[in-house]
Amino acid sequence: MSADTISQSEAARRAGVSRSAIQKHLASGRIISDGNRVDLASFNEWLNLKKEAQTGVQPPLPPEVQPPPEVAPQVVTLNCSSSPDLEPAAGSLLDMKSALLLEQNAKARIKQLDFDQRSGSVVEIAVVTARVGKEYAAVRRKLLALPAEHAPSIHRCKTVADVQERLRVLITRALEELTADGGSTIPTGV
Incomplete structure (x- = not known):
């Protein structure tokens, strides 16, 4: 038995890891082996690197902690x-x-x-937002379609008052249709 090597079990004990962990490090080349035995120099180098990497990961153990003075809750x-x-x-x-x-x-x-x-x-706010958005979109579509659909009848109006009255009637009718189609816009079971 060489003085420059230790067993895998001894290496695991010294490092505080399992024997299979040592075998993984041997297989990856982080630790050099001499057959089934671990090269002591490479093991010590690996162990020092491992300790340096862990410095700061866990706080050092505090000195003996004194119980705090009794404080009434x-x-x-x-x-x-x-x-x-x-x-x-x-x-x-x-x-x-x-x-x-x-x-x-x-x-x-x-x-x-x-x-x-x-x-x-x-109800969830997302459901209400989606429904209100759909209703606004329907109103917008309906109102923007009025000029294209009713331009000929508006064109026949003789005065500004006639145009205003015609637009008021068309917009009122469109909004009444939307109200009749919509009913309750927010589902009660959602």
Whole structure:
């Protein structure tokens, strides 16, 4: 047995890794082997590189930690009826009863929102935005089509008052048709 080599098991123990990890590094050439044994010089070089790479990754172990002086916990009393969005101030501590109450209130609000969504009293903003956009597009199309469709009848008008009255009638009729076609624009079951 050569003094310049160590076993794979010993290398794994010294590095704090598994034997299969050492074998992977041997296969990749990061560590040089002498048959089934690990070359001690290449192992030590690899181990130093590994330690340098890990410096700063994990904080060094702190010196023996002394328990903090006893501080009386700050108790926050919650009044659920005053504000449904009541949350503790940053850095304040809650007693167990208050923390449980806060958790129960949050769960209840989530269940209420879920119920409201299923019942249709609350809808997602994306659904409303899409529907309103479609309605505006339909109104725009209808109003922009009026000049092309009714230019001959507007042309026959004799006075400005006649043109204004004709346009008012056409626009009113177009908007009434859109209202009759649209009905309810937001689905209640979404």
